[in-house]
Amino acid sequence: MSGITLWKPEPDVLIHQALGKACEEATELAGILARCLIQGLDQSEPVTGKPNRQALFEEIADLDAAVQWLRELVNDEYDGDRADRKLNGFRRWQRMLEEDMQEAAE
Numbered sequence: 411m412s413g414i415t416l417w418k419p420e421p422d423v424l425i426h427q428a429l430g431k432a433c434e435e436a437t438e439l440a441g442i443l444a445r446c447l448i449q450g451l452d453q454s455e456p457v458t459g460k461p462n463r464q465a466l467f468e469e470i471a472d473l474d475a476a477v478q479w480l481r482e483l484v485n486d487e488y489d490g491d492r493a494d495r496k497l498n499g500f501r502r503w504q505r506m507l508e509e510d511m512q513e514a515a516e
């Protein structure tokens with residue numbers, strides 16, 4: 411038996427489009443995140459002169475809106491406890507990095 415099965419597009423047009431928009435906006439956010447990494451958060455796009463920081467927060471807002479729309483359409487199952495655990499983990503990691511940098515400077 412092969413692992414190939416019949417996949418078909420999401421049949422609900424609204425959910426289909428909201429999934430697509432969330433994917434598109436997530437990709438746009440990934441693009442500006444990469445630019446900030448390789449060029450610097452406080453630098454600007456060379457041709458347009460648009461600040462990277464401004465572009466980053468525009469794409470964060472776009473993705474936030476797209477995710478909110480998707481959540482409304484699919485009957486929100488947002489896991490706030492999971493998000494809190496994730497954020498706490500990031501903050502623990504931040505403290506570890508700060509301690510490591512402090513030790514390296516000594």
Ligand SMILES: [Mg+2]
Pocket residue numbers: 435438468469472473
């Ligand atoms: Mg966008």
